[in-house]
Amino acid sequence: MTIGTFDTSNLNVGQKVAVKYFTVALVLFVAQILFGLLAGIQFIAPDFLYNVLDFNVNRMVHINAMIVWMLFGFIGSVYWLVEDESGVPLVGAKLANLNFWIFTIAVAVVVVVYLFVQIGPGTHSSIWLINEGREYIEAPRWADIGITVCVLIFFYNVAATFMKGKWSGISGVLVFDLVALAGLYVVGMFFTPNISMDQYWWWWVIHLWVEATWEVLVGCIMAWGLMKTLGARRKIVTTWLYIEVALMFGSGILGLGHHYFWIGTPEYWFSIGGFFSALEPIPLVAMVVHAVYDSGVHRFRNGNHPALAWLIAHAFGNFFGAGVWGFMHTLPQINLYTHGTQWTASHGHLAFFGAYATIIIAVMYIAVQRWRGGVWMSGDMPGNGWKWKWSFGLLNVGVLGMTMALLIAGYEQSFVERALEGSTWGGYFAGQTQPWFIQGMEWRMVFGWVTAAGIALLVWDLATIGRGETRTAIDPEAEQRQALATA
Amino acid sequence: MSAAPWWASEDLWRKWAIWITAFMAVVLIFLTFDSVAKITAGSDRVPGYDVINKRIYYVFNAERNMQEPVIGADAPLFGKMLSAEEAEDLVTLGKLTVQAKNCMNCHTLLGNGAYYAPDLTKAWLDQGWGAESVREQLMVTFLMDPTANARTYGTGRRMPQLGITEPEARGVVAFLKWMSSIDTNGFPKGFKPIQQEAMK
Numbered sequence: 018m019t020i021g022t023f024d025t026s027n028l029n030v031g032q033k034v035a036v037k038y039f040t041v042a043l044v045l046f047v048a049q050i051l052f053g054l055l056a057g058i059q060f061i062a063p064d065f066l067y068n069v070l071d072f073n074v075n076r077m078v079h080i081n082a083m084i085v086w087m088l089f090g091f092i093g094s095v096y097w098l099v100e101d102e103s104g105v106p107l108v109g110a111k112l113a114n115l116n117f118w119i120f121t122i123a124v125a126v127v128v129v130v131y132l133f134v135q136i137g138p139g140t141h142s143s144i145w146l147i148n149e150g151r152e153y154i155e156a157p158r159w160a161d162i163g164i165t166v167c168v169l170i171f172f173y174n175v176a177a178t179f180m181k182g183k184w185s186g187i188s189g190v191l192v193f194d195l196v197a198l199a200g201l202y203v204v205g206m207f208f209t210p211n212i213s214m215d216q217y218w219w220w221w222v223i224h225l226w227v228e229a230t231w232e233v234l235v236g237c238i239m240a241w242g243l244m245k246t247l248g249a250r251r252k253i254v255t256t257w258l259y260i261e262v263a264l265m266f267g268s269g270i271l272g273l274g275h276h277y278f279w280i281g282t283p284e285y286w287f288s289i290g291g292f293f294s295a296l297e298p299i300p301l302v303a304m305v306v307h308a309v310y311d312s313g314v315h316r317f318r319n320g321n322h323p324a325l326a327w328l329i330a331h332a333f334g335n336f337f338g339a340g341v342w343g344f345m346h347t348l349p350q351i352n353l354y355t356h357g358t359q360w361t362a363s364h365g366h367l368a369f370f371g372a373y374a375t376i377i378i379a380v381m382y383i384a385v386q387r388w389r390g391g392v393w394m395s396g397d398m399p400g401n402g403w404k405w406k407w408s409f410g411l412l413n414v415g416v417l418g419m420t421m422a423l424l425i426a427g428y429e430q431s432f433v434e435r436a437l438e439g440s441t442w443g444g445y446f447a448g449q450t451q452p453w454f455i456q457g458m459e460w461r462m463v464f465g466w467v468t469a470a471g472i473a474l475l476v477w478d479l480a481t482i483g484r485g486e487t488r489t490a491i492d493p494e495a496e497q498r499q500a501l502a503t504a
Numbered sequence: 505m506s507a508a509p510w511w512a513s514e515d516l517w518r519k520w521a522i523w524i525t526a527f528m529a530v531v532l533i534f535l536t537f538d539s540v541a542k543i544t545a546g547s548d549r550v551p552g553y554d555v556i557n558k559r560i561y562y563v564f565n566a567e568r569n570m571q572e573p574v575i576g577a578d579a580p581l582f583g584k585m586l587s588a589e590e591a592e593d594l595v596t597l598g599k600l601t602v603q604a605k606n607c608m609n610c611h612t613l614l615g616n617g618a619y620y621a622p623d624l625t626k627a628w629l630d631q632g633w634g635a636e637s638v639r640e641q642l643m644v645t646f647l648m649d650p651t652a653n654a655r656t657y658g659t660g661r662r663m664p665q666l667g668i669t670e671p672e673a674r675g676v677v678a679f680l681k682w683m684s685s686i687d688t689n690g691f692p693k694g695f696k697p698i699q700q701e702a703m704k
Contacts, residue, residue, distance in 0.1 A: 060620070063660040068651070071664040072620045073609035139601030139672045150603030152617050186514070190521075208603075210596040212683055213543040213550045216614055217536075252514060259517035263524045270528035279691035280614045281543045281550045287689075289535070353693045357615030357623055430619075440692030442632040445622040446657030 020390035021486045027390045031100040031107040031178075036388060037117050038093030039381050041124075043476060045086035046374070048128075050465075050472050052079040057465045060458040074135050077148070077155050078128065083369060084153060085124055090377030091234055092171055095191065097384055098241050099175055103182030113174045120167040127160050144208060151215070153223050154205050161206050168199045186255035190262055191237045198230040213281030220276040227369075228297065228339070229269040235335070235376050236261045239304065239328065242379060246325045247315040248493030257307045264300035272297045278349045279356055287349045294347040298340030308332035320491040321386055321394045323405040323482070327379035330413060334371020342367050342420070354435045359457070360427035367420040370412075378475065385479055386490060393488035404478035411471030418464030426457030545592075549687040554591040556581045556681045562629050562697040570690025576703055581678055582640055591678070598679025601672040610663070613683070615691060620661065628677075628684035629697040636700050640677055647673040 019026070025033055056075040058065050066075075100107055107113060130147055137143030144150070145158040156164065172195050179188045205222035209215050240254035274290025308329060312319075319325045342364040346355040355361070382405075386394050396402075430448040438444025448454060510516065546552040551573075559579035565572050578585070586594065602608070608617035611624050632655070633639040646653045648670060650663035668676070 056620075059661075063656075063662065067662065068664050071610075072661075073606045073618070073664070076609045076618050076620070077606060136606055136666055137604045138667075138669070139597055139604050139675060141600065143604035144600065148604065148606055150606045150608055152608050155606070155609075186518070208600075210553070210592065210599040210679070211543070211545045211550065212599065212613060212679075213686055214540070214545075215599075216616060217539065217543060219616075252508075256508075256512065256514045256517055259514065259521045262521040263517060266521070266525040266528055270525070270532050273532065277539070279688045280616075281686040281688060282539050283542050283549065284689060285535075286539075353691060356691065357612040357617075357619065359619055362619060435693050439694040439696040440623070440626075441696055442622040442627075442630050443657070446659055449661075450658045 020392060020489065021484060022390070023385075023388050024390060025388070027388055029100045029106065030110045031096045031098075031113075032384070032387065034107070034110070034113045034117060035093040035097035036384055037114075038089045038096065039384055041121050042086045042089035042093060042377065043381070043479070045082045045089065045124075047472060047476065049079055049082035049086060050469050052076075052082065054462075054465050054469060057458070057462045061455075061462060070132070071135075074131065078131055080153055081131070081155055082128075087231075087369070087373045087377065089120075090373075090380070091231070091238075093384075094238050094377065094380040095171075095175055095195075095234075097380060098238075099178050102185060102188050102241065103179045105178060105182030107174060108177035108181055109170075109174050112170060116167055116170040116174075119163070123160055123163045123167075127156055130157070131155075141208065151205070151219055154219070158206065161202070165199065165202060165206075168195075168202070172196070172199060185251070186258060187237050187240050190233065190258055194230050194233045194237070198226065198234070201225045201230065216280045217277070217282065220273060224273045224276055225270070227372075228272060229266060231373065232265050232269065232300070232335075232339075233262055235331070235373065236265070236304070238376055238380060239308065239331065242324065242328050242376070242383070243308065243311050244494060245383060246319045246321050246328065246493065247311055247317075248319075248495075248497035249311045249315065250497070253311070254307075257303070261300045261303055261307075264296075264303060268293050268296035268299060275347045275349075275352065278352055291348050295344060297347075298336065298344050301336040301340040305332045305336045315493065318491070318493060318496075319395065320493055321382055322396065322398075322402065323394065323409070323478075324379045324382040324386070326405075326409055327375050327382065330409070331371070331375035331379060334367065334375050334413075336371075338364070338367030338369070338371030338420075354431040355427065358427045358430040358434070359423045359454075360431065363420050363423035363427050366416055366423065370416040374412075381479055382482075385482060389483040389486065391490050391492075392483035392486040393490050394483060395491055398482075399486075402482075404474055405482060408471050408474035408478055411467055411474060413471075415464045415466075415468030415471050418467060419461045422457045422460035422464060426454045426461070429453045429457065551575065551682070551685045552588060552591075553595045553678075553682055554586060554588045555685045556591050556595070556678050557585050559700060560629065560681065560685045561700060561703055562626065562684070562695060563703075568690070571695060572687055572690070573685045574703065575685060581681060582674060591682075594675050594678040595682050597672065597675030598677070598682075599675075601668065601676050602679060605666045605668065614686075614688060621663065623692060624680060624683070625686075625688060625692060626684050626695055626697070628681045629695070631696060631698050633698060636698060639698070643677045643680070644670065644673040647676055 052075045059072045134147050137147040149155050176192050204218050236258055240258045243249040243254055272294035274286040275294040277286035346352050346360050429451055434444040434448035438447050543550045557580050559576035561574040562571050563574050610618050610621040613624050647668045654662040
């Protein structure tokens, strides 16, 4: 074991695979921000890259890079913890490595086609080879099939490892959740001219991923992360995880109904979608209570300050971004005016960042710590840890700023376009040219640059934190074990 | 340390997690069977594709307290009555074009998509096309050369050149006309449709 330098001999086999996924995730995270900046500029200067790299292309890469970097982040996180949690080496390590390269090359090909081919004629072959044209799951059909195969191989690695080693509450929930995650993706893989039917199943994928299975997946990572960083007791985090699963699936599965208000589906979804989606914030409150309570019980004594900070940011970001911002416009009486406006963009930015980006960054910090041989990452870091603190601040302030700017634009849009102007195209443009809307877009851009500065600093910090460090980290898990043994 | 009370036991919550998840999944599956039947093309809420042969109105229904599409007399698209099969083929071409040209990453359809350009749910019925008599041709001309025919309403945002051919443009118009006939529970709210011939 070497300390203070990146040395893969510090990692187990699963962790070696994990850091590859984290590296690609980080590259795609940077791409997400870059293309977000381009799309943001086009709101202010619409001639920018017109007919070269149009808004639809930039926006597609922006949201697809996000989905894929988060997926890579989750896969990396699971590979990271699988040996630790199962107690045995990763099963099918060679396959896992091969799978990583196939997955990464496929993603690269898809992005190159997005950027250089962009669109095709109105034929099935365009949908199979270029772009499926359905928000969030634009990846062409060949890539859909590839993604499913890659996720199944990943699933095999994880399930087979737990089957060989030991099961726990966390791994049980995790494996069950991965089955649902892979299975749900498949229901979106078909073409129909019927837009209502298309969107009905499309929401099965999008909603049941991001508002159900992804949430449970991060619940598992959170449970494991609190044990690692704080030394929280397994029994407590597992019980909380079950509570979260019960509340999350209890509210989130039928909460799907809030996407079925206006797509041609029957009126009973008003009551079902409204009621269950109003309950959706409850598990997120539970997660905040859980994280903050555990941190308090352990008096914040932890071995990895950046990771714990990001875990706490996750708990609050998930609650505010997904919970509060979602709830604000989830009831049909309000959603009638806000659906399809910048409200959704406001909610989307805070929710994806708060619920998912934060926790993946936390695991990345846990990963670099171990990769450098379990270096000291608590207080008294060189430079007082200014890089992680500033990147943490810039990213959070940047995303929160964009969220508020988009929210104001969204308020204005729903009042002017919907309430006053009767939702016509004339009404749409009346809303878009309102000074308050334009100011909203300008402020979003300012905070977009703040976010970009934050990510630059984050990449720099992840590459350098702990370099040359000679002290080893506090191990709260071992301290807990010792304390219990003494008692 | 004392044992956890019954309501905080790991075992209890594991059972709850399993039963609640299973129950909700079963309810969703039942509702899906019902909803899928109600949104199949040719149902009350989602008309068949040959609705493009008819005039489509958007009127206020006092009982439901919302606007809803009403299908009127014959008004064939591009002056030609189509069989059910021909209509489906044309709408299919339109939908394929909408996907292949990535319309949804600027526009919203049924309110879903991106917010850089206007919602297309009721595009067929929008006042922006001026008179009913020229609407179809205006739409085709616009789609085939959006740069030259740009109407930005002061935003400066123009639709890009997407290489849409005439058959594709006609398909898109057919798709938009069909989409405007879907009963979207009053979305978008308070929509003021284009002036059309009186309802017959």
